[in-house]
Amino acid sequence: xxxxxxxxxxxxxxxxxxxxxxxxxxxxxxxxxxxxxxxxxxxxxxxxxxxxxxxxxxxxxxxxxxxxxxxxxxxxxxxxxxxxxxxxxxxxxxxxxxxxxxxxxxxxxxxxxxxxxxxxxxxxxxxxxxxxxxxxxxxxxxxxxxxxxxxxxxxxxxxxxxxxxxxxxxxxxxxxxxxxxxxxxxxxxxxxxxxxxxxxxxxxxxxxxxxxxxxxxxxxxxxxxxxxxxxxxxxxxxxxxxxxxxxxxxxxxxxxxxxxxxxxxxxxxxxxxxxxxxxxxxxxxxxxxxxxxxxxxxxxxxxxxxxxxxxxxxxxxxxxxxxxxxxxxxxxxxxxxxxxxxxxxxxxxxxxxxxxxxxxxxxxxxxxxxxxxxxxxxxxxxxxxxxxxxxxxxxxxxxxxxxxxxxxxxxxxxxxxxxxxxxxxxxxxxxxxxxxxxxxxxxxxxxxxxxxxxxxxxxxxxxxxxx
Amino acid sequence: xxxxxxxxxxxxxxxxxxxxxxxxxxxxxxxxxxxxxxxxxxxxxxxxxxxxxxxxxxxxxxxxxxxxxxxxxxxxxxxxxxxxxxxxxxxxxxxxxxxxxxxxxxxxxxxxxxxxxxxxxxxxxxxxxxxxxxxxxxxxxxxxxxxxxxxxxxxxxxxxxxxxxxxxxxxxxxxxxxxxxxxxxxxxxxxxxxxxxxxxxxxxxxxxxxxxxxxxxxxxxxxxxxxxxxxxxxxxxxxxxxxxxxxxxxxxxxxxxxxxxxxxxxxxxxxxxxxxxxxxxxxxxxxxxxxxxxxxxxxxxxxxxxxxxxxxxxxxxxxxxxxxxxxxxxxxxxxxxxxxxxxxxxxxxxxxxxxxxxxxxxxxxxxxxxxxxxxxxxxxxxxxxxxxxxxxxxxxxxxxxxxxxxxxxxxxxxxxxxxxxxxxxxxxxxxxxxxxxxxxxxxxxxxxxxxxxxxxxxxxxxxxxxx
Numbered sequence: 001x002x003x004x005x006x007x008x009x010x011x012x013x014x015x016x017x018x019x020x021x022x023x024x025x026x027x028x029x030x031x032x033x034x035x036x037x038x039x040x041x042x043x044x045x046x047x048x049x050x051x052x053x054x055x056x057x058x059x060x061x062x063x064x065x066x067x068x069x070x071x072x073x074x075x076x077x078x079x080x081x082x083x084x085x086x087x088x089x090x091x092x093x094x095x096x097x098x099x100x101x102x103x104x105x106x107x108x109x110x111x112x113x114x115x116x117x118x119x120x121x122x123x124x125x126x127x128x129x130x131x132x133x134x135x136x137x138x139x140x141x142x143x144x145x146x147x148x149x150x151x152x153x154x155x156x157x158x159x160x161x162x163x164x165x166x167x168x169x170x171x172x173x174x175x176x177x178x179x180x181x182x183x184x185x186x187x188x189x190x191x192x193x194x195x196x197x198x199x200x201x202x203x204x205x206x207x208x209x210x211x212x213x214x215x216x217x218x219x220x221x222x223x224x225x226x227x228x229x230x231x232x233x234x235x236x237x238x239x240x241x242x243x244x245x246x247x248x249x250x251x252x253x254x255x256x257x258x259x260x261x262x263x264x265x266x267x268x269x270x271x272x273x274x275x276x277x278x279x280x281x282x283x284x285x286x287x288x289x290x291x292x293x294x295x296x297x298x299x300x301x302x303x304x305x306x307x308x309x310x311x312x313x314x315x316x317x318x319x320x321x322x323x324x325x326x327x328x329x330x331x332x333x334x335x336x337x338x339x340x341x342x343x344x345x346x347x348x349x350x351x352x353x354x355x356x357x358x359x360x361x362x363x364x365x366x367x368x369x370x371x372x373x374x375x376x377x378x379x380x381x382x383x384x385x386x387x388x389x390x391x392x393x394x395x396x397x398x399x400x401x402x403x404x405x406x407x408x409x410x411x412x413x414x415x416x417x418x419x420x421x422x423x424x425x426x427x428x429x430x431x432x433x434x435x436x437x438x439x440x441x442x443x444x445x446x447x448x449x450x451x452x453x454x455x456x457x458x459x460x461x462x463x464x465x466x467x
Numbered sequence: 468x469x470x471x472x473x474x475x476x477x478x479x480x481x482x483x484x485x486x487x488x489x490x491x492x493x494x495x496x497x498x499x500x501x502x503x504x505x506x507x508x509x510x511x512x513x514x515x516x517x518x519x520x521x522x523x524x525x526x527x528x529x530x531x532x533x534x535x536x537x538x539x540x541x542x543x544x545x546x547x548x549x550x551x552x553x554x555x556x557x558x559x560x561x562x563x564x565x566x567x568x569x570x571x572x573x574x575x576x577x578x579x580x581x582x583x584x585x586x587x588x589x590x591x592x593x594x595x596x597x598x599x600x601x602x603x604x605x606x607x608x609x610x611x612x613x614x615x616x617x618x619x620x621x622x623x624x625x626x627x628x629x630x631x632x633x634x635x636x637x638x639x640x641x642x643x644x645x646x647x648x649x650x651x652x653x654x655x656x657x658x659x660x661x662x663x664x665x666x667x668x669x670x671x672x673x674x675x676x677x678x679x680x681x682x683x684x685x686x687x688x689x690x691x692x693x694x695x696x697x698x699x700x701x702x703x704x705x706x707x708x709x710x711x712x713x714x715x716x717x718x719x720x721x722x723x724x725x726x727x728x729x730x731x732x733x734x735x736x737x738x739x740x741x742x743x744x745x746x747x748x749x750x751x752x753x754x755x756x757x758x759x760x761x762x763x764x765x766x767x768x769x770x771x772x773x774x775x776x777x778x779x780x781x782x783x784x785x786x787x788x789x790x791x792x793x794x795x796x797x798x799x800x801x802x803x804x805x806x807x808x809x810x811x812x813x814x815x816x817x818x819x820x821x822x823x824x825x826x827x828x829x830x831x832x833x834x835x836x837x838x839x840x841x842x843x844x845x846x847x848x849x850x851x852x853x854x855x856x857x858x859x860x861x862x863x864x865x866x867x868x869x870x871x872x873x874x875x876x877x878x879x880x881x882x883x884x885x886x887x888x889x890x891x892x893x894x895x896x897x898x899x900x901x902x903x904x905x906x907x908x909x910x911x912x913x914x915x916x917x918x919x920x921x922x923x924x925x926x927x928x929x930x931x932x933x934x
Contacts, residue, residue, distance in 0.1 A: 015912045064859055067866030071803070071812045098858065231807070291869065293803030293812065321856070321871030330797065336538070336760030340698070341932050345538045345760065388901045389788070391565065392531055392908030399534030402758065404788030406873050434855045441859030445482045465808050 001026045001416040004037045005382065008044025010372060011349065011397060021049060023378040026416030031374060046386050047410060048396045050352060051371050052109025052139075052379040053324050054359025055099075057224075057262040057283040057312030059145065060113045060129060061086055063095035066320035068444050072452070074230045074292045074318075075155055075459055079451035081317060082151060087118050089128040091440065095316075096132035097433050101425055102322035103138065103313070105407075107400075109379040109414050110139040110359065110369075112283075112312065114197055114224060114262070117144055119168060122177045123184065130185050130192055137419040137427045139379060141363060143197030143224040144181060146174055146212070147204055152455060154202040156235040158462035175211040182219050191414060193222070193363070200226035201245045202233050209254050222258040222363055225249075228271075229263035230294050232463060246271035255280045260362035262312060263288075264302070265295040272298070272305045281308040281362035286331040287321070288314035300335045300344045310358035311351075325405055328355050332401060348401035382411040384423070468493045468883040471504045472849065475511025477839060478816065478864060488516060490845040493883030498841060513853050514877060515863045517819060518838050519576025519606075519846040520791050521826025522566075524691075524729040524750040524779030526612065527580045527596060528553055530562035533787035535911050539919070541697045541759045541785075542622055542926055546918035548784060549618060554585050556595040558907065562783075563599030564900050568892055569789035570605065570780070572874075574867075576846040576881050577606040577826065577836075579750075579779065581664055581691060581729070584611055586635060589644045590651065597652050597659055604886040604894045606846060608830060610664030610691040611648060613641055613679070614671055619922060621669040623702040625929035642678040649686050658882060660689070660830070667693035668712045669700050676721050689725045689830055692716075695738075696730035697761050699930065713738035722747045727829035729779060730755075731769070732762040739765070739772045748775040748829035753798040754788070755781035767802045767811045777825035778818075792872055795822050799868060815868035845883040850875050851890070 005021040010031070022030040022038055064086045069077055086092065096113065103111050111133070117125045126144055133140030148171045153164040178196065186194040196212035198204040216223050228234055228245050237245035246267060249255055255278035262283040267275070275282065282302050289297060302309050311331045313322045332351040336342070346354070360370035368377050383396070389406040390399045399405070412420035419427050460467050472488040477498070489497040489505055531553045536544055553559065563580065570578050578600070585592045593611055600607030615638045620631040645663065653661040663679035665671040683690050695701055695712050704712035713734060716722050722745035729750045734742070742749065749769050756762060769776050778798045780789045799818040803809070813821070827837035835844050850863070856873040857866045866872070879887035886894050927934050 009910070016910065064861075066859075066861060067815075067857075067863075067869055068861035071809060071814050073803075073807075073809050076809070095859075098855075101855070287800070290797075290800040290803055293807070293809060295804050320866070320869040323871040326793075326871050330757075333754070333757040336540075336757055337762050340540075340760070340930055342538060342540050342543070342760060347538050348534075386901070386905060388565075388568070388897065388904075390534075391901055391904035392533075392562075393905060394531075394533060394535035394908065394911045396534075396910060399787070402534055402787040404790040404793050430855065434853070434858055437855075437858035438853060438860060441861065443476070443483065443863060444861045463807055 002039030003042055004035060004039060005042040005044045005049060008382065009048045009396060016396065021372065023416045026378055028372060028374050028376050028378050031372060042382070042411065044382065048383045048385055049372060050107070050381050050383065051356040051369070052381050052412065052414070053107045053355040054110040054112065054310060054363070055103040055108045055313050055322065055324050056112050056260060056310045056359045056362055057285055057314055058099060058111060058113055058322065059116055059315030060096045060099040061092050061116050062315030062317040063098050064091060064441070065317040068447065069317050074294055075232055076452050076456055077292055077318065079151065079455050080447070080449035083449040083451050084447060085116060089118065089121060089124045092118070092125050093128040093132045094433065094436055094440070096129040097136060097428060098437060099316070099322050100133055100136040100138040101430055101433065103324060104136070104412050104420055104425060105409050106324040107381050107409060108324045109381060109412055110141065112141040112143055112195070112224065114143045114145050123181060126181050126185060134192065135428055136425065137414055137417055139191045139414050141193045141195055141222070142185065143195035144178060145197060145199050146178065146208060147199045148174055148208045149203045149205065151451065154236070155455065155459060156232055156239050156462050160458065171205060171207045171211065174208065175215065178215060182215065182221065186219065186221070195222045195224045197224040200233070201240065201248065202236055206252055209252050213253055216258070222260065223254060224260050225254070225262070227261035227264050228266040231266055234266040235462070244268065244271050246274050250274050250278060258364045263294065263297065265289055265297045267298065272301055272307065275302070275307045276305040281310060283312045283362065284309055284331045285312045285314035285327070286334050287327055288318035291318050296334060296338060298338070300339050304344065308358055308361050309354055310362055311355050324355065325400065329401055348397045351401050352397055378413050378416040380413045381409055383408050384410040469506030470509055471502060471506060472509040472511045472516060475849065476515045476863060483863065488839065490883045493845055495839060495841050495843050495845050498839060509849070509878065511849065515850045515852055516839060517574070517848050517850065518823040518836070519848050519879065519881070520574045520822040521577040521579065521777060521830070522570040522575045522780050522789065522791050523579050523727060523777045523826045523829055524752055524781055525566060525578060525580055525789065526583055526782030527563045527566040528559050528583050529782030529784040530565050531558060531908070532784040535914065536784050541761055542699055543919050543923060544759055544785065546618065546922050547914070547916040550916040550918050551914060552583060556585065556588060556591045559585070559592050560595040560599045561900065561903055561907070563596040564603060564895060565904060566783070566789050567600055567603040567605045568897055568900065570791060571603070571879050571887055571892060572876050573791040574848050574876060575791045576848060576879055577608065579608040579610055579662070579691065581610045581612050590648060593648050593652055601657070601659065602895055603892065604881050604884055606658045606881050608660045608662055608689070609652065610662035611645060612664060612666050613645065613675060614666045615641055615675045616670045616672065618918065621703070622922065622926060623699055623706050623929050627925065638672060638674045638678065641675065642682065645682060649682065649688065653686065653688070662689045662691045664691040667700070668707065668715065669703055673719055676719050680720055683725070689727065690721060691727050692721070692729070694728035694731050695733040698733055701733040702929070711735065711738050713741050717741050717745060725831045730761065730764065732756055732764045734765065739768055739774065742769070742774045743772045748777060750779045750829065751776055751798045752779045752781035752794070753801050754794055755785035758785050763801060763805060765805070767806050771811065775825055775828050776821055777829055778822050791822065792867065796868055815864045818868050819864055845880050847880045848876055849878040851877040
């Protein structure tokens with residue numbers, strides 16, 4: 001927890017400086033050249049130190065289906081996802097380990113896991129993820145994914161008169177589970193945080209949102225949700241509320257500076273103003289928005305309006321990776337095609353700030369994390385700049401963000417505890433994890449999803465697609 | 468050149484089969500289970516064999532500026548690129564090695580290098596790239612980048628009356644250099660091919676195109692060019708020809724089944740029909756099109772019109788990597804946001820075919836390469852499916868295309884010669900290359916590009932951007 005990094009590159013203004021960084025008891029206590037050594041010495045030569053990034057939206061157990069879900073829009077993709085979701089807490093544990101490892105080895109020191117709960121084993125699911133993240137040592141924000149309406153209710157009705165099965169668990173029972181989870185697992189001092197996290201307006205009643213707001217206020221928890229990921233959800237919001245989803249969420253009091261909202265693809269200018277006014281955070285998941293054809297989120301508009309934006313990988317079956325550097329690259333350059341004025345485009349340095357400080361703002365921790373500042377906690381990542389994927393030498397941050405860095409994370413610390421060293425996660429046996437993931441899976445190709453079959457005709461109809 | 472791969476996964480129909488593959492004297496001679504062993508035995512267990520991909524458009528020497536060029540649209544980015552271009556053939560040699568290595572380790576066995584020529588050392592530049600590619604053993608298509616107009620002529624004039632410096636080298640002298648390059652270096656039997664490759668309508672006279680067509684016909688060479696990468700180029704074409712660039716290229720006879728055209732972002736439906744009718748190939752460079760804000764090429768429309776499409780990384784300072792799997796992933800999923808009907812979206816298997824067979828079609832070699840077919844040459848890549856980045860096991864091709872594979876290329880062969888084994892390039896010392904790239908470069912940040920400064924005011928004016 002106490003160490004001195006010597007002669008490391010740090011980003012300053014528009015350039016770099018070579019400096020030492022001292023960490024004592026998990027906090028950054030000095031940043032200057034030629035410091036006296038305290039604790040272990042870390043050689044920073046030809047390395048760049050950045051604050052750890054936040055993987056600000058993922059669903060860890062989706063890892064079990066990465067690479068295999070058909071090329072479909074969200075609503076039908078979800079049907080296939082649900083039909084084959086893992087129902088085994090050991091698998092939840094392993095995919096949380098995998099998510100933590102991939103996040104760490106791509107520069108993340110925090111992960112927001114919008115965790116799919118196994119029906120009837122909700123607390124056990126959460127416990128499995130908590131165990132995994134604590135073993136790895138990554139800072140974990142567990143946002144149990146809640147809904148109280150059944151999957152088919154997530155589609156707009158259009159001109160049909162659809163009725164939906166009630167969800168198997170009551171709103172009250174769901175909220176009781178979350179309160180129990182808070183009591184059992186919310187341990188900020190230990191780096192484990194519970195968030196309230198209704199999946200989104202498409203599958204949640206106002207009662208569920210209200211219960212989550214109440215828990216959030218009572219226990220001082222951050223709030224998370226999907227928001228307007230698809231055009232179908234924008235249609236549904238109009239059907240359900242007669243106004244935009246953002247207006248509705250504002251009216252019921254869900255927005256605020258502790259609220260982060262994943263996707264935010266289908267917002268209009270008035271919605272954007274609401275996000276800015278409420279100081280809500282947008283979590284940009286560029287790869288899943290492309291994979292699912294959801295659209296290009298208006299990220300440049302958010303930034304111009306002063307909305308805080310950060311990045312997420314999203315679950316590994318809609319991406320299908322957990323590499324934060326990939327999400328940051330695509331999330332930065334994608335928007336250049338939405339505005340001819342290149343002065344609005346995101347620079348590599350801005351992308352790094354969005355991924356670090358932007359991420360911790362979403363989690364109400366900007367005073368404690370997200371920059372290399374004396375007094376802040378040492379969630380830090382040291383990049384080895386001599387890797388072939390970063391050669392020849394040019395601008396280190398440009399290479400990291402715009403290149404395709406591979407095996408470049410040398411070391412990572414969370415609260416000053418080193419959990420990656422020499423490019424390897426030190427807290428768990430990653431090769432054993434790899435072997436277990438291998439053993440518990442098999443090569444799979446064509447799968448038939450009954451729920452997809454059931455929903456597809458209606459989906460095509462309401463989206464105006466030929467049948 | 469003679470070996471037997473045993474028990475390897477091969478893609479068939481919509482699934483996979485486990486088979487052996489026999490290669491004799493560089494050609495695939497048998498594909499079936501339980502073949503008699505000839506030559507070396509390669510264990511294919513838990514591995515997938517695919518035809519090698521084609522990195523169908525790049526500029527190798529841009530590697531020297533990757534990560535450092537400002538976030539700018541093509542026309543201003545080019546100004547910065549030109550101001551700092553390497554003028555040393557040893558650097559050309561090293562960046563060609565680097566391009567070959569990154570292409571190989573991401574599944575490519577062929578590279579089309581639209582090679583920037585050092586003024587006054589044109590043949591030496593080509594010789595340096597040829598030497599690099601022959602040492603590595605990758606199949607190399609060298610397309611010396613030609614122009615006969617000066618950089619500022621590449622911008623539309625708009626309402627201004629611009630005059631431009633003449634280009635420093637005459638059209639005749641340029642064509643003479645290319646003819647000499649053909650005589651010295653075009654050796655298809657040795658895996659080195661010269662292409663004729665005017666940079667594009669924005670910097671080339673019709674006389675240069677005509678000369679290239681003549682050389683192409685006389686020496687049976689493929690043709691390459693940029694085409695309508697930016698909106699500015701579409702404007703320029705109207706100014707220059709009074710018609711679309713595609714119509715003009717058709718009229719002058721540049722299009723055809725040996726012609727590949729990089730980018731193709733700003734084409735209309737009539738243009739697309741011309742590409743289909745002439746059997747021209749589109750090389751999709753999704754990452755540079757995003758990085759430079761050029762736009763999203765209408766790839767789904769090309770596919771629906773029957774136009775052959777393949778992928779390129781583009782130069783490493785507009786991407787800024789040479790990872791083909793990254794280009795294939797983004798090039799496949801990007802278009803899902805351009806069409807709500809997911810039945811038009813590109814599947815992982817289609818992406819693999821575009822990258823392999825689509826690539827060799829562009830090079831007039833579809834009868835010899837691009838699939839695992841008896842009688843074809845053995846340009847093959849063997850992927851290790853047990854890497855953590857491909858875990859858990861699901862659909863191998865889905866994982867390769869949609870994931871973020873890292874260190875997964877186990878082996879690669881070109882014409883049956885193994886040039887990657889156990890994940891390492893065997894023909895050159897990659898660590899020495901890394902060290903040389905390190906030694907010949909330095910950390911760089913802010914650079915002032917005089918040519919950018921000179922062009923920027925006019926660029927903003929003609930693009931309708933506020934000054």
